[in-house]
Amino acid sequence: MHKLTTYALSAALMLGTTPVWAQVANPLSDARVRQAIAYAIDMDTIAETLFRGLDIPADSMIPNGEWKVDGLNQYTYDPDKARALLDEAGWVPGSTIDMVYYYGDQDTVDFMTAIQAYLADVGIDMTMRKLEGDVTGELNVPPSEDFQTSGVTWDMAYGARAALALQEYFNVYSSDQTAYTPPTPEREDLIARINGSADPEVLKQAFYDFEEYENEMLSDIPLYYRQLQVYQSDRLDRHGADLGNENFIYDNNLINWTVEPNEDGEEVMYIGGAPEQFFEHRWLNPGGLTSQMLFDRLLTANGSLVTNGVQQAESYTLSEDGKSITFVLKEGLTWHDGEPFTVEDVVWSIETALKTPTMNSVFVSTFNAIEGADAYLNGDAEHVSGIVVDGRSLTLNLIRVDANVLTTFSQFPVMPKHLMADVNPLEFQQHPFWQNPIGTGPFRIEEIQMNDFTRFVPFEDYHGGTAKIDEVVAWPGGESDESIARNAAAGLLDFGSTRTLSNVEALREMDHITLTPVDINYTRSFRVNAFPFKPE
Amino acid sequence: MLTYILRRILLMIPMLLVVSFLIYLGLELTPGDAVSYMIPPDLGGQISPEQMEAIRESLGLNKSFIERYFIWLWGAVQGNFGYSLSGGVSISQIFLDRLPATLELSIAAILISTVLGTALGVITALKRGSATDITLTIGGMIGLSIPDFFFGLAALSFFALELGWLPVGGRLMPGYETFWDRLPHLILPATVLALSLTAGVMRYSRAAMLDALSQEFVRTARAKGLPEWRVNVLHGFRVALTPVIVLVGFRLPFLIGGSVVIEKVFQWPGVGNEFVSAVRSQDYPLVMMIALLSVLAVLIASLIIDILTAVVDPRVRL
Numbered sequence: 001m002h003k004l005t006t007y008a009l010s011a012a013l014m015l016g017t018t019p020v021w022a023q024v025a026n027p028l029s030d031a032r033v034r035q036a037i038a039y040a041i042d043m044d045t046i047a048e049t050l051f052r053g054l055d056i057p058a059d060s061m062i063p064n065g066e067w068k069v070d071g072l073n074q075y076t077y078d079p080d081k082a083r084a085l086l087d088e089a090g091w092v093p094g095s096t097i098d099m100v101y102y103y104g105d106q107d108t109v110d111f112m113t114a115i116q117a118y119l120a121d122v123g124i125d126m127t128m129r130k131l132e133g134d135v136t137g138e139l140n141v142p143p144s145e146d147f148q149t150s151g152v153t154w155d156m157a158y159g160a161r162a163a164l165a166l167q168e169y170f171n172v173y174s175s176d177q178t179a180y181t182p183p184t185p186e187r188e189d190l191i192a193r194i195n196g197s198a199d200p201e202v203l204k205q206a207f208y209d210f211e212e213y214e215n216e217m218l219s220d221i222p223l224y225y226r227q228l229q230v231y232q233s234d235r236l237d238r239h240g241a242d243l244g245n246e247n248f249i250y251d252n253n254l255i256n257w258t259v260e261p262n263e264d265g266e267e268v269m270y271i272g273g274a275p276e277q278f279f280e281h282r283w284l285n286p287g288g289l290t291s292q293m294l295f296d297r298l299l300t301a302n303g304s305l306v307t308n309g310v311q312q313a314e315s316y317t318l319s320e321d322g323k324s325i326t327f328v329l330k331e332g333l334t335w336h337d338g339e340p341f342t343v344e345d346v347v348w349s350i351e352t353a354l355k356t357p358t359m360n361s362v363f364v365s366t367f368n369a370i371e372g373a374d375a376y377l378n379g380d381a382e383h384v385s386g387i388v389v390d391g392r393s394l395t396l397n398l399i400r401v402d403a404n405v406l407t408t409f410s411q412f413p414v415m416p417k418h419l420m421a422d423v424n425p426l427e428f429q430q431h432p433f434w435q436n437p438i439g440t441g442p443f444r445i446e447e448i449q450m451n452d453f454t455r456f457v458p459f460e461d462y463h464g465g466t467a468k469i470d471e472v473v474a475w476p477g478g479e480s481d482e483s484i485a486r487n488a489a490a491g492l493l494d495f496g497s498t499r500t501l502s503n504v505e506a507l508r509e510m511d512h513i514t515l516t517p518v519d520i521n522y523t524r525s526f527r528v529n530a531f532p533f534k535p536e
Numbered sequence: 537m538l539t540y541i542l543r544r545i546l547l548m549i550p551m552l553l554v555v556s557f558l559i560y561l562g563l564e565l566t567p568g569d570a571v572s573y574m575i576p577p578d579l580g581g582q583i584s585p586e587q588m589e590a591i592r593e594s595l596g597l598n599k600s601f602i603e604r605y606f607i608w609l610w611g612a613v614q615g616n617f618g619y620s621l622s623g624g625v626s627i628s629q630i631f632l633d634r635l636p637a638t639l640e641l642s643i644a645a646i647l648i649s650t651v652l653g654t655a656l657g658v659i660t661a662l663k664r665g666s667a668t669d670i671t672l673t674i675g676g677m678i679g680l681s682i683p684d685f686f687f688g689l690a691a692l693s694f695f696a697l698e699l700g701w702l703p704v705g706g707r708l709m710p711g712y713e714t715f716w717d718r719l720p721h722l723i724l725p726a727t728v729l730a731l732s733l734t735a736g737v738m739r740y741s742r743a744a745m746l747d748a749l750s751q752e753f754v755r756t757a758r759a760k761g762l763p764e765w766r767v768n769v770l771h772g773f774r775v776a777l778t779p780v781i782v783l784v785g786f787r788l789p790f791l792i793g794g795s796v797v798i799e800k801v802f803q804w805p806g807v808g809n810e811f812v813s814a815v816r817s818q819d820y821p822l823v824m825m826i827a828l829l830s831v832l833a834v835l836i837a838s839l840i841i842d843i844l845t846a847v848v849d850p851r852v853r854l
Contacts, residue, residue, distance in 0.1 A: 102577050133567025133818075136575045137588065162578045276813055277630065278623035284575070357587035358574055426594035429574070430624025447710065450633060451805035455710050473710050476803070483705065483803055489697050490704040522578075 023149050023533040027091060028156070029182075034218040034528050035075070036085035037156075040122040041115060042077035047224055050110055054229075054504060054517075058222035060211045061161065061169040061523045069208035072215045082122040093123035099526075101128065101158040102135045105480075107501055112158065131157075140179045143531055147175070147182045150531035157529075160226070163521040164248055164286075164305070164362045164411060165404040167194050170210055171361070173219055181219035181530045195365075198322035198401050220525040227517040229504045233494040234512045235260040236269060244303020245520045246497035248287040249411050251300040251308060255442045255458075255467040259494060266470045270492045272484060274454040274474035278434045284358045286411040289495070290474055293443035293456055294336075295413035298327055298346070299406060303518075307406035311464075312341065312414065312440060314392075322401040327409070329392045334461055335416050336438035336445075343394050347387055348417035350396075351376065354384070355425035366408040369398045413439065442467045451476050479503075488513055540846060541839075548835050555831045556612075556824065560605045563820045569597055570621035573817045595621055608824065618821035620814075627825045630810060637707050638806035640718070641725055641799070642790055648730035650784050653737025657780075658773060660738070661745035672738070679735030687728045688801035695724060705803035725802040729795050733787070740783050744776035751775070785841045789833035 027033050043057040056064070059072045086093075097119065101108055116126045131138050139159065141151030157180070163169055174191045175183040190213060193206035214220070230243050241253035259269045273290045282291045298313040310316060313327040333341035353359055354367050354377055367373060371386025386397040398405070416438060423431045436448060442464065443456040454474045458467040477483045479498040485506035487493040498504060499522070508515050571591050575583050592598045596607070611618055617627035656676075660669040696704040703709065703721050712718070748754065749772045757771045758764075796808035803809075807826055814822035 131577075134569070134572035135577045136583070137568070137572060137585070139577060140585070142585065160578045277620065277625060277810070357583050357591055359583075424594065426591050427624060429622070430619065432624065434623065435625065449708065449710075449805065451809060452706055452708060452803075453710050471710075475706070486692065486697070486704050490700075492704065 024536050026150070026155075026529060026531055026534045027089070027095065028097070028528050029530050029532045030089045031217055031530075032085045032089040033091060034221060034530065035216075036082040036089070036091070036122065037119065037124070037526070037528075038075035038218060038221050039078045039082035039085065040124070041118045041223075043223060044077065046111065046114055050107070050114060051224070052501060052505065054501060055224040055226050055524075058224050058523055058525070060215065061220055061222050061525060062166060062207060062211055063225055063519060063521055063523065065519065067166055067204060067207050069211045072211060079118075079122050086123060091123065094125055096125040096127055097155045098153070099126050099128045099156045099158065100131050100138075100154040102131045102139075103158075104130070105500075105502075108158070115158075139527070142179060143182070147178075148531065149533040149535065150180060150529050151535070152179055152529055153535055155529050155534075156221075157527040158223075158524070159527060160522060160524045161220075162247065164360060165407050166207060166521065167365075167403060168361060169521075169523070170194060170214070171365075180527050181217075182532070186213060187217075195403055196401055198318070198403055198405075203403055217530075218528065219530060220527055223524045223526065225519070226499050226522050226524060228497045228499055228520045228522070229507070230497045230516045230518050231488065231493070231495070231507050232514050232516070233488070233491070234514070235491075236494040238495075242303045243516055243518050245305055245518065246287065246289070247520055247522075248305055249292050249297060249301065250303050250305060252292070252303075254289075254292060255462070255464055258468050267468065268471045268473060269469050269494045270487070271472060271474050271494065272477050272479070272481065272487075272496050274452075274476045275448070276451045276476045278429070279437050281358070281429045281434055282413045283353055283356060283363065283428070284360055286360060286413060290454075290456075291413070292441065293472065294437060294441045294445070295439035296441045297410055297413060298329075299410040301407070301410035305407060305410070307410045313409075316409075318406070322405075323398045324395060325398075325405055325409075326393060326395040329394070330463060331392065333440055333463055335418075335440055336459055337416075337419075338461075339416065339418050341414075341416075341440050343389050343392060345417045346394055346414050347383075347389060348421070349412075349414045350387060351384055352415070352420075352423065352425055352428075353412070356428045357426065358428060360411070362404050363408050363412050366402045366405050369400050369402040369405075371397045371399050443472060446471070537846070541843060544839050544842060548832075548839070551835060552828070552832065553609075556609065556828055557605065559824060559827050560608070560820070561601075563818065563823060564601050566818060568818060570818045570820070571595065571597060573622070597621075608821065612824075612828075617825045620822050621819045622817050627821050630822060631807065631825060631829070634805065634807045634810050637804060638799070638808060640707075640722060641729065641795070641804055641806060644722055644726035645729035645733060645795075646784065646787060646790065648726060649733035649737050650780070652730065653734040654741045654777070654780055656734070657738040657741025657743075658745050658768075658776070660742045661749065661776075662768060664746065673742075676735040676738045679731055680739075682732075684728065684732055684795065684797045685801050687731060688725070688798055691724050691728050692801070705801075707805055725798050725804055728802075729798045737780065737783060741776060741780045744779045745772060748772045748775040782841055782844075785837055785844075788837040788840075789830060 047053065047055045047057050059074050060068060062068050099112065099115070101112060112128045116128065119126045139152065139157055143150050161169055170191060171177060173181050173183065173187055175188060190206065190210040194203060194210060197203050228246055230246055232238070237258045239253060239256045239258070244250040244252065257269070259267045261267050271289055273288050282295060296311045298311060299307050299316060300309040300311045302308045312330060312333060314330045315328045317326045319325070329343055329346070335341055350367055350370070353363060354373055370384050372381055372384045373386070375381040376384045388395040388397065419438070420431060420433050436445060438444065442459055442462045444459045445454060446457040447455040456472040456474065458469070460466055475483065475487055475492070479496070480500040480503070484493065484496065484498060484503045488507055488510060491512070504515065507513050569592070571588055574591070589598065596604065599607070608618065619626055620630060656672055660672045663669045692704060695702050702724050707721050708718050754767060754771050757767045796812055798804065799806045799808035800812055811823070811826045814826065
């Protein structure tokens with residue numbers, strides 16, 4: 001009898017109440033099978049050839065750097081070892097794995113085809129299919145309450161995790177979030193540790209332990225790190241500003257940037273990221289140069305997203321136990337429409353964000369930690385009791401330590417209450433504000449031609465001084481848009497970043513463009529459905 | 537005649553209803569919905585299924601298919617096409633914002649293709665069997681066979697990037713406003729779009745011209761000793777023009793739908809470009825509006841042609 005059928009029958013007998021056809025046993029729940037898959041793939045060769053040397057093979061979800069522990073098993077290509085592990089785990093040669101992916105580019109198809117060949121070589125048949133429609137939903141179906149049966153139907157999913165904070169890589173395994181790996185006491189403890197301290201050294205050790213644990217468990221099989229390729233034209237001078245993670249907000253010295261003047265003597269810089277139909281709201285994905293031009297943050301971060309100063313805040317104080325943070329706002333700040341920026345805007349933004357579903361998980365974690373957030377969300381309180389206002393001072397009292405509280409306030413943009421007070425948090429993106437947003441940032445919007453271009457000009461009353469560039473013209477299209485190469489070739493793109501290989505290849509052929517790779521928190525992996533059973 | 541026109545107009549109503557239902561059904565059968573596209577998969581896990589459902593409820597997406605269709609239909613009948621699910625902007629506003637760009641591009645392309653196609657068709661007919669005829673006929677076949685996007689990219693690469701004569705895309709450079717400012721941006725997309733249309737017009741007008749030239753009244757005119765150019769232009773060309781006008785009439789709906797591919801290639805901020813984004817993000821009110829107006833344009837064009845045909849040939853009214 002086929003081994004999978006045997007698994008299915010035993011599963012039904014074990015669970016009793018579940019019909020025979022409802023679920024099947026999952027061979028991927030055996031860590032040895034997951035390890036065998038990791039050994040079966042020659043990621044070094046794939047990175048060098050298929051990905052044109054632009055990607056770095058990964059041995060952990062955590063990027064290389066000081067937060068990565070030494071001595072992790074690299075799972076260097078070893079098909080014999082893969083076969084031995086599969087044999088040990090009772091794998092029936094020729095059994096099939098259902099692989100899903102969601103990228104639509106040719107590189108992904110080529111990659112999937114290569115993986116299919118590598119797995120076939122060790123006796124694993126792989127089918128592949130592209131997820132369409134509710135991709136996020138299909139990747140995140142909750143498991144059964146007893147964590148025995150997965151909700152997802154796939155065996156492995158090829159995708160990426162782009163993280164603002166390192167905790168995001170592992171918090172998805174927690175019992176209240178997991179969609180593909182069953183929680184274990186050890187893992188739950190590790191999750192508590194990486195979230196439970198504000199002390200970097202304590203956190204670092206917790207991450208090291210987690211990385212070692214996952215290096216054995218392989219809930220995700222890490223594949224490669226994709227660097228962000230930052231492009232800059234030779235017209236632009238950033239005056240020594242460091243390059244950092246362009247996907248988020250960092251102190252990049254924007255107001256001092258200059259570009260070669262045009263024939264009218266004006267300094268006009270060209271970038272991407274203009275809206276096609278509306279400006280993207282910045283509580284889910286806070287990054288991007290246009291976001292930085294429009295919206296200041298309370299705090300600033302360096303290129304590695306470590307908090308390094310203040311912006312809208314005059315000062316901030318984090319209590320010793322990490323459970324209280326106080327901001328004092330700068331005096332005299334105004335929005336682009338001339339209205340004063342007040343502490344009320346901050347309070348309103350935090351309270352509204354708590355009720356907004358399309359929210360960055362790092363922000364959610366911080367705001368949910370504020371005392372009284374639960375009562376406010378349940379409707380038992382009109383305001384969040386843990387937010388205390390005193391003149392220009394604002395204190396947030398937390399019920400637990402939030403390791404990323406400073407990161408949150410270096411990324412979270414405060415919105416103008418006077419323009420958005422009537423917003424329905426469930427339809428935050430649909431508010432008319434996003435047709436022509438204002439902030440307190442160094443540039444304001446001068447003209448919008450939706451899906452054509454947006455013009456930004458310096459905000460004269462900016463607290464940090466007036467920007468030197470006379471005008472910024474943004475074209476529509478994100479980092480994977482094919483117009484990047486075309487606009488750059490025509491001299492109509494001065495700065496931006498991309499991870500799309502075809503764009504990178506085109507840009508590096510241009511003499512007037514300098515490409516600089518930047519390490520970011522972006523890891524591609526195979527999510528492995530490791531629950532004991534899965535729906536048939 | 538009036539009864540005939542009224543009957544045709546009344547027939548359009550059930551046709552529109554059926555088509556609108558089919559489009560709505562097609563969107564319903566597509567996996568996912570607008571909410572699915574609000575959270576990128578790379579940031580997945582940040583929003584719970586309950587929160588997704590709350591957004592769906594707020595946007596009215598958790599109602600049954602039939603219920604949603606009739607809500608949409610009732611709104612559409614009253615002239616309220618709803619709001620974009622992804623951006624919250626009024627559909628009518630989006631359409632009004634994008635339509636001028638599409639009309640500009642489509643009218644230019646239809647004009648170029650009609651004038652050029654007719655002229656080339658007439659020339660090939662008059663020089664039937666000559667090297668010119670064979671060359672232009674082969675050129676026409678190539679024009680029909682090569683996809684728009686290839687022409688577009690090749691033209692961009694050569695005229696915009698290599699020679700730098702024309703802009704690489706968009707409708708307007710910042711700081712400029714008038715039609716004359718926009719003209720350099722229009723030349724490439726309109727010409728590329730026109731080229732593929734030209735081939736069809738050329739083939740059609742060539743056949744019509746050959747047919748006209750073989751008629752007896754042309755032979756009679758020639759026998760009367762009229763100059764050749766008068767025979768060709770006043771007798772042959774005038775007659776050959778009628779089917780060409782019908783062909784152009786059939787292309788009028790194109791004014792609304794524009795060219796999705798060309799707008800995408802040239803970053804032209806028109807209805808076609810918007811349609812692509814709307815389909816991709818499953819923004820069904822927007823897709824419905826654009827698709828239905830395109831269908832309506834087809835029906836109206838068809839009605840106009842039928843009326844003209846009925847005027848000419850009363851048998852069709854029977």
